Amino acid sequence: xxxxxxxxxxxxxxxxxxxxxxxxxxxxxxxxxxxxxxxxxxxxxxxxxxxxxxxxxxxxxxxxxxxxxxxxxxxxxxxxxxxxxxxxxxxxxxxxxxxxxxxxxxxxxxxxxxxxxxxxxxxxxxxxxxxxxxxxxxxxxxxxxxxxxxxxxxxxxxxxxxxxxxxxxxxxxxxxxxxxxxxxxxxxxxxxxxxxxxxxxx
Amino acid sequence: xxxxxxxxxxxxxxxxxxxxxxxxxxxxxxxxxxxxxxxxxxxxxxxxxxxxxxxxxxxxxxxxxxxxxxxxxxxxxxxxxxxxxxxxxxxxxxxxxxxxxxxxxxxxxxxxxxxxxxxxxxxxxxxxxxxxxxxxxxxxxxxxxxxxxxxxxxxxxxxxxxxxxxxxxxxxxxxxxxxxxxxxxxxxxxxxxxxxxxxxxx
Numbered sequence: 001x002x003x004x005x006x007x008x009x010x011x012x013x014x015x016x017x018x019x020x021x022x023x024x025x026x027x028x029x030x031x032x033x034x035x036x037x038x039x040x041x042x043x044x045x046x047x048x049x050x051x052x053x054x055x056x057x058x059x060x061x062x063x064x065x066x067x068x069x070x071x072x073x074x075x076x077x078x079x080x081x082x083x084x085x086x087x088x089x090x091x092x093x094x095x096x097x098x099x100x101x102x103x104x105x106x107x108x109x110x111x112x113x114x115x116x117x118x119x120x121x122x123x124x125x126x127x128x129x130x131x132x133x134x135x136x137x138x139x140x141x142x143x144x145x146x147x148x149x150x151x152x153x154x155x156x157x158x159x160x161x162x163x164x165x166x167x168x169x170x171x172x173x174x175x176x177x178x179x180x181x182x183x184x185x186x187x188x189x190x191x192x193x194x195x196x197x198x199x200x201x202x
Numbered sequence: 203x204x205x206x207x208x209x210x211x212x213x214x215x216x217x218x219x220x221x222x223x224x225x226x227x228x229x230x231x232x233x234x235x236x237x238x239x240x241x242x243x244x245x246x247x248x249x250x251x252x253x254x255x256x257x258x259x260x261x262x263x264x265x266x267x268x269x270x271x272x273x274x275x276x277x278x279x280x281x282x283x284x285x286x287x288x289x290x291x292x293x294x295x296x297x298x299x300x301x302x303x304x305x306x307x308x309x310x311x312x313x314x315x316x317x318x319x320x321x322x323x324x325x326x327x328x329x330x331x332x333x334x335x336x337x338x339x340x341x342x343x344x345x346x347x348x349x350x351x352x353x354x355x356x357x358x359x360x361x362x363x364x365x366x367x368x369x370x371x372x373x374x375x376x377x378x379x380x381x382x383x384x385x386x387x388x389x390x391x392x393x394x395x396x397x398x399x400x401x402x403x404x
Contacts, residue, residue, distance in 0.1 A: 012240055012325055013325055040392050050337075114312065114313035114314060118317040118320035123214055135309075
């Protein structure tokens with residue numbers, strides 16, 4: 001990772017501290033199939049309600065499936081296409097709406113798919129890769145392009161690849177890429193009771 | 203971790219391979235506040251749509267807040283209470299339904315909360331702790347107990363602590379605890395087009 005930005009206040013694991021969402025991908029370097037398989041394997045071992053494994057992925061690897069990759073790029077909103085065109089792999093994550101086991105509504109489908117994709121992203125860090133998840137894509141176009149049924153919810157398209165040249169990004173994206181990473185303090189999202197900051201106990 | 207079960211087929215990062223969902227907690231060993239803080243910090247640096255950070259946690263630490271912990275234990279379904287009574291920390295993860303920035307519906311709230319909780323769980327592995335997420339709890343009772351507003355969705359209660367004595371579990375849970383871990387093959391959830399297994403390319 002040429003642009004590691006580890007500025008978390010607390011001492012967290014390097015794999016987690018090293019994950020962020022860059023836009024500067026190396027457009028000339030494919031992702032080795034073994035590395036992509038390892039990311040999928042990491043997602044595979046994620047946890048899920050009743051072990052139903054509700055995550056479904058459409059994997060678009062430019063080097064092995066250029067047509068599928070182009071279709072995936074095309075469903076992204078234009079602002080994402082600008083930089084994601086240099087990402088060699090695009091992975092669409094979908095969440096099953098019903099349990100496979102009994103056909104009932106699975107209210108944890110999206111949550112569990114998020115868990116799986118975080119495992120994917122962290123394995124990518126371990127492989128020396130970068131990821132950037134996107135919510136900006138055309139849902140209906142993606143469903144049509146990849147024959148996705150109506151009983152899954154399309155959640156994100158994640159760009160996967162190697163870190164690349166920052167100067168190829170437009171100036172606004174270069175600025176975002178080098179800006180300080182920010183998050184709200186723990187006490188603003190972790191409570192002992194709603195609104196009562198957990199941090200104040202420490 | 204006294205009961206590590208790393209049986210994933212592929213070579214994934216030890217932090218990810220080492221995460222599973224045991225029920226045998228050590229009821230006599232509290233979680234150090236620094237370790238709990240590190241897990242929350244890991245969640246904090248997760249990714250979210252528009253950077254809205256929709257995860258909200260109610261943290262019930264028996265050693266620091268025994269009343270809150272008991273309230274959290276009480277909202278679990280009875281089958282979970284059986285073993286979770288020995289978990290020293292219970293964390294309720296909730297997802298904001300609307301973006302903080304503009305009040306519009308955030309359709310990624312649950313997905314992003316799942317991402318944050320996977321970061322939490324993996325940091326726990328790094329701290330030598332175990333986690334077990336539960337969907338089985340009384341939603342309305344939890345809302346009432348912790349004054350949770352209506353515009354968040356309650357997703358899971360995660361037990362956090364140290365690994366403990368397997369023999370304290372009831373026999374069915376002992377059997378689950380020592381059974382082989384299983385997941386569907388990658389080709390059943392990763393496609394190049396819906397239903398066309400990605401794995402067949404490899």
